[in-house]
Amino acid sequence: MIAILVLAVLLAGFGGYFWLKSYLHSDDFRVFLGDTVGEAIGAETHFELFTWQGMQAQTEGLTAENGGLIRALRADEVQARVGLSGVRRGVWEVSGLRVKQLDVEMDTRNEGPTAEPASDEITADPTPESEGGFLSGLLPNRAELSSAEIERLNFKVETAGGGLQATNLIARIDAAQAKGAFDINLSSGMIETSWFGSPMELISARGKYQQGRIYLTDSSYRVYERGILDLNGELEGGDFGFYGQLRDIKAEELVPEDWQKRLTGDLTTQFKVQSGAEQVDGSRADTILRGQLELKNGVLTSLPVLDTIAAYANTRRFRRLQFSEAKMKYHRAGDRLELTDIVLASEGLVRVEGRMTIVGDQLDGRFKVGIIPGTLTHIPGAETKVFIRGEKGLLWSPLRITGTIDAPKEDLSDRMIAAAGERMFELVPETGKMALKFAHNSAVQLPGKAIETGEGALDTGVDVLQKTLEEGPASGVESGVRGMLDLIPGSQPRRKKDEE
Template sequence: MNLDVCPINFRGLAISRGFASVFAMSRRARKRGNSGGAGWLGKAVIILIAASILSAAVFYAAVRSYLHSDAFRVFMSDKASALGKVDGTFTSFRWEGLSVETSTFDATGRGAVKTLRLDGLHTEIGLSGLRRGVWEIRQARARRIEMLIDTRGGIDPAPVAVAEAKDIKVSHARTVTKPWLPTEVEVKEMDVGELKISALTDQGQATIRGLRANVEPGAGKHTYRIDLADGLVQLPFTFVPEIRLDKAHLNYNDENVFLSSFKASVWENGQVEASGEWNADTKQYSLEGNVTGVKCEDVFNENWAKRFIGDLNTDFTVTGSTRTIDAKGKLTLQNGTLTALPVLDALAAYADTRRFRVLPLSEAHTNWRSYNNQLAFTNLVLASEGLVRLEGDITITDRQLDGRFRLGLAPGTLASIPGAETDVFFPGERGLVWTPLRITGTLDDPKEDLTDRLKAAAGLRMFDVIPETGEKIIKFSRSIINDPPSQLIERGTKIIEESADIVEGVGGVIDGFFGKKKKTEEEPNKPNP
């Protein structure tokens, strides 16, 4: 109510009674009270902000102090040891803000990883993961990593005083952290300038050197994407050449490794592509892929490198564990040609044709398998349409040969060898004459049974047996029969020797393939003991 405009002089009455002054004083008091409350609220907000900043500064100072302490170096040493299943230590850390460098990480182990050394590590520690209880390792770069792995028998699967890598829980008594500090490490990215790995296996030593690697975390926990480039790979198999890695992509998932792509070069123009996986639970691995563009001169020994022309391609499947390897595939020769073989020249001369001097291969392929020091070739086929065909299997065990084949030739090829195409070779499929062929001996001294059978057949055809007496007489024309006995024997022996020369040429193909050195005229005969 407005006392100033009231028709009755209530204002004066109110003033005289003291009510108006009380009313005015109440309004001023309320104003002063409101302004005082707002001021305290603002001051409280300012104090709270300042306290937060101060707390953050104190917390950062405490974190920074811990990072720069030797306790953090020991903590990281334990984490790296757990990840590699070894026992190792970083050298002193050199800090610049949140960036850190260290010279080396040296470790040894009783498990598969025997030694591990990391040189020239530079990284940054991220603090954004503190709320999640992890130290973030960002932009890590290592100049060189070198390790020795032993997959042979008698390995203690438990590492030296380290926990399982997938848990990465520190159990070392020497590592003591405050409860509010993270106890886990998360690697955001890591580049390795040079990776060198030596692996001791039951088959021998394998090496990887000069490899560049990039590691990034995957979608889940304990998953990583790994990209590899360059580098040289040497496997413990004499028949596998040095592999020049182009690039490879792997996925690591809780100790399981998946090789999604692998591209490399071998010999001069050969290319290798592969994919596969490693199962940590079963300790088994598998690979599959193909090799293309390999020249015959890359694979064959010096003798056959000059005589076997063509391109070799093979697919392959490899399965195994740290103790065994089982590899198999199908090998194919494309644009194959056999040339400059003495046996081909001999066949051409005796068959009165030049077709054998340069022998184009219309078909050349075999299945192969390598397992337990044994190399087996099955369903092997070498063929020149209408001229010659070889079919069969051969196994090489500790350099011992065991082969069973069928050899087919065009009719008339060995007509100049008495009995060859009637007693040794017999008509069969594809319009060829066929005979079984047995290969034995060793890689250094292969043996075949065809030569002796042809010699025996030629010898039998040289003689007749007189039924009454059982004596052998030489089968020749009348002019030869009239010669003195000494001349008959001499000329008969010469014919047998000429036939044997051709036969031994056939055997020379087998010898030459395995690199057996033939005795030349210049080589002196060894004296009899």
Template sequence: MPQFPRALRWIIPCVVVVLFLAALAIGSLWVKSYLRSDAFRRLIEEKTGEAVKGQATYEPLRWIGASVFSNQLSVTGETGSPLASLTADQLRATVAWRAIFDGAWRIENLESARVLATFRPGSFATESPSSHVASPEPAVAKWLPHRFEIGSVSTPLGSVRFLDAAEKERFALNESSLHMKPDGASWLLEGQGGTFLVAEFPELKVEKFRSRIHKDVFFLTDSQFRLGDSGVITASGEFSKAAKVRVAWDRVNIDQFLASHWRKKLSATMAGSADIVVPDGQNATATGKVVLTDGLVQKVPLLDQIAKFTGAPQFRRMPVQEVTSDFSWQNGILTLTNFMGESKGLLRLEGTCTIAADHQIDGTFRIGVTPQTVQWLPGSREKVFTEAGGGYLWTSLKIGGTVENPTEDLSGRLLAAMGEQVIEQGTKALDNLPAPAREGAKQAIDLLKPFFQ
């Protein structure tokens, strides 16, 4: 049997190794050339567009080792896509090369310096697999993966706007730090910092939130916001074509929700909760309970009248320990039920009230005052505050007018009850009154004279 020369036995394996290394080097250059080509950029543009139902454009890619950079990604959503537009600046992605042998381009982490996105009602479901036409590919692309996997996506400055069907902005998240990662068929999204805006609502500071995105449904697992210096708001819920949200708040300064002319009249700290349902993206309904504490009511005409009648100046600046009420809101109409407000030792108010979309008020209450309050008001106990209970003397109270200019029927009834008796006994009654109530009685007589003379 012929024997190979000893040198030849070493040369053949060396040649094989060299050829293999050369093939690897050529293949590597070949792949690197493809990765830096417009063809590869078009591929990831198409894959991005397919994922969000839109047209995606990346600025030229730059590779440094396992990292790839692009100055900007721009996406314009197609008709029916929930994504209306997106811009991501200064993108950086880290590629796990070993995943190529598993048939995928795997992005370990995709980062962007800033993301601006606008969402609207729609669905990410595609009509058919052929809805996107692939661009021509070079020969090398046929041997490389076409599947993309992403480990996580993050940005320190994410701003997201949410539009309704009429393209009116309903919510906006501004400059929040966002981190997103896949979880099976869903995506987990967490964020902290920044601000959150809701239409016709004061600006909220974002403490943190956790959420899940599954197909076309957004689940807000939990969230916490700050409102003003002390207010805390939490929210959770589900958003899709319809929305259901549970909101709770505590230590909120009511001043932020009052019209300017009411801020001088009412102050308090607010807590409560609400269940909000938006069945069609437009007509929201809300039900819940609200509690006000540490309140102060002042410069209110009805209370000023009571202060004049009784000679009790504490009604002009009346502390309110607690106000509670159940509420419902639908079609712009706010309804308060089981309403109760109390200034201990002075006044208690109970009843129901409706505030229409045009700010018209329709309130039916019972108001209670202490016996000491009306002891110097002739006729008031016999004709007005006729019911006793719970340490108060009670009468009915109707409130009308508008939020800006409310009206009430109590002061007129007090005048009618006091009028004739006070005028007839005028001077004698004044002489018998103690000094603290004398001035108030004089003012009451002056008010009554035009009606009874």
């Protein structure tokens, strides 16, 4: 009797196994699995016909469309193993999933339906409504994925702040310890995004998916010629935030073409980019980018303003500035860019500190410029009326920049010209006394001549700086002062007498 019971149990077990296996090989299981995946990604999903070798299934492809977050999906040459050990737990165990190529299109702006399964055990009705019975009630209605490998992953993501496209990535996915979570590892492939100005060659990336949220734990990319980008952050629907560091970038790779021969050095920047806040009407504010930038081994050459300063200072040292310090902070939202804590310094020569706001192409900058004493002694009044002694042992002057990116304007040159004219006018009384000593007979003409001299001196101040730029400061100042002396009563006779 006992033997008959044991035999009956064995037969029932084998019968149940073959019945389950028969169901797996049926078209009903293919439809069930398609519905399960469809519920997981919130899209209409369809598997091509399955072919079986034991418990190993293969299909030519999987397609999904009309989704919410996942707008479309296509998987080619899919194979996986389905285990029965989880049947008593009410799940189909899917392991060793391999996909030849997976193409995914995502849109975080889409308001369509999206699914956020509570775990990696996603459910669907395992049998058509027309079927039923005792055995059908024993079929699992959940599928549990333990691991997956994708030989070639291509995906495109559209967000309110821009787009991202990745091609030829290699992916490995494993179920994590936390319920409903997956560990994701990526390698190889290329990524292009509207947030970054260079294609990114993926070195490696590690992340996690849980409850509709993607966490990028760490990732590394090759960018530009020899630069490295490190990135981490998270993405959920239309919300995202990423932190990054960009290093070993040549300055000439980032600046406009007409600046590439003027600015050299190695750039390093730390930054954060995040989605703008959701508005009342459902739209999103502009993506926000903030960070700090530093230029190492920086050299600035062939810049017209440097040539002007060099002419003012009567030295060629300003024609090629080697930065001992060059850094700033930046904040960008829409077409508004704010540059703060700007420091540009060349040791023993010049230092510039300040901030700049750029809205569209309009400039609004407020700076202070520091130079070493003696730099502008060739310009009358420059180191007494324009530049004032201050911190770090330098002479400082404010500098205002306005205008547009294509036609910037600065106020320092005008103030230097005005100061030079004032200084020359101040010299007139002392020079007049010297003239009186040698020309008593011209004293009656002095008041009128002094007035004329004052007017002429202001014009001469402008001529001095113009001539300085053309022929060098020494010749310009000498010519200007000599021309001014010629206007003073008594000066010409003395000079003539000396020559004789």
